[in-house]
Amino acid sequence: MTFKCSSTPQQLDDIRHLGFLVNVPPKMTKFVRWIPPLHGLMLNIDGASKGNPRPCGGGGIFRDSNGNVSMAYSHYYGAGSSIFAEVRAMHDGVLLAIEKGFALTSICSDSLILVNSLRIGVVPSWDCYRWWRPGLDFVHLHGVPVNHIFREANQVANALANSACFMCCNEVFCSSKQLPRLCLPALLGD
Known part of the structure; x- marks a missing residue:
């Protein structure tokens, strides 16, 4: 029998006392952080939707190999799904x-x-095709790899996307000092 939640030591002892074998798999932890590019600029993007479909927005940040912010953006898209927001965020970037x-x-x-x-x-x-296609063309034309990263390594872009949902406006930031307060803890964490 497999349980979905972890048991306390007392519960495990009670199960053993009843004659059952308890096998507790070890928990694996993985250290996740933002890793800067070796050269050039990296674009981290994220979209946020406060329900499907509900108000959604996207954000992105351009950083160099030293982690310096070249530019960032936070755009509001109105009502849409989470994938719609992700595609629009990539398109805007x-x-x-x-x-x-x-x-x-x-x-x-x-x-x-x-x-x-x-x-x-x-x-x-299909409702995001008109924003997805230019992104696909850009990636193929310029040979830019698109990589999946864990959410924990994408916190600044996530904060920018959430800021767009809450502020309901479009903003472009030319330095790290201009970023919304919501983004500063994530930027410092990177």
Whole structure:
């Protein structure tokens, strides 16, 4: 029999006392953190939706190999799903990279659905095709890898996306000093 929640030592002793063998698998921990690019700029993106569909927004941050912020953005998209917000956040980041002439060496997202859709070339949802396709074209044209990262390593982009949902506006930040207060703990943690 397998239990979904962990048992206390007293409960385990009671089970053993009844004659059952208790096998407790060891818990594996994994250290997760943001890892800077070796060279060039990395774009971390994230989308947030406060229900499906509900108010959603996206955010992204461009950082160099020293962790310095080149630019960040926080955009509100109105009502939409979480994948819609993820795709729009990537699209907005790609447009900013093109506009500012940033040479991206990688794009990182905690959305495995988005990352896999770009790898195999299949749109995750037809309602976001018009924003997904330019991102796919950019990735293929410039040879920029799109990597999946754990949510814990994407906290600044997550904070920017949540800020967009709460503030209901579009903002672009040109330095780390301009970032919303919500983002500062995550930036310092990186």
